[in-house]
């Protein structure tokens with residue numbers, strides 16, 4: 347078994363982080379790609395599983411959807427062998443690519459035995475591989491659907507990106523209710539890794555107000571690190587690169603490296 351360290355504990359098996367928020371465009375995929383790349387650069391063997399049929403995590407690091415088996419095939423067939431792609435240029439980063447057919451796959455999934463645990467079965471399939479991942483990131487679609495429930499049911503931790511904007515806090519209740527639902531019904535060991543403030547523009551009163559409000563409500567559940575609004579972060583995926591390869595000196599790169607440190611040092 348690999349050993350990944352987090353919050354002072356030595357765990358058996360990978361730290362599995364579901365990155366979820368039913369709100370669209372809040373920075374889920376950007377966080378998955380860039381945290382995963384920073385962890386790989388920190389010598390951690392890291393896997394991304396792209397659970398969003400939009401496949402942005404897949405295209406954002408210049409990969410193409412795998413076929414035979416596709417992610418949907420893997421979800422529907424517990425005996426299928428998941429074969430993550432090693433990223434061509436980033437050592438220690440691997441991906442199980444997204445599958446556009448997952449849009450219609452939800453109904454098929456719901457007809458499976460134990461439909462909330464299809465992703466968990468893929469992870470169990472991976473644990474038979476020689477490779478032992480330190481971190482696995484589950485990039486979720488912008489919905490509280492069966493796929494997201496699967497992610498929450500198989501993860502060890504939940505990370506919720508929160509965009510620094512007016513309605514951000516309202517939507518938070520829904521994802522945190524789903525977190526509680528998963529803890530009570532499908533995955534009692536799930537922990538909240540943290541709420542991550544994204545697209546922060548510290549020159550605006552609104553960003554400052556949202557940050558204050560978030561910290562007042564959720565205290566130390568909010569990461570100390572915040573992610574600034576940074577145009578280099580939005581350009582990087584069109585070049586198929588994580589920010590540390592696209593522009594290591596950008597404020598976005600600095601923020602994601604800081605977040606990586608915060609996660610790795612969290613009491614470890």
Ligand SMILES: Nc1ncnc2c1ncn2[C@@H]1O[C@H](COP(=O)(O)OP(=O)(O)OP(=O)(O)O)[C@@H](O)[C@H]1O
Pocket residue numbers: 369370371372373374375376377398400402486487488544545546573574575576577579580581583598
């Ligand atoms: N910190 C940032 N600064 C500037 N642009 C950003 C930042 N984070 C994300 N973006 C851009 O905002 C858009 C939405 O980000 P992203 O795709 O990561 O969100 P998402 O939550 O995964 O969206 P979806 O819900 O559709 O999956 C993208 O165009 C991305 O490049």
Ligand SMILES: [Mg+2]
Pocket residue numbers: 374375376398402485486
């Ligand atoms: Mg996304």
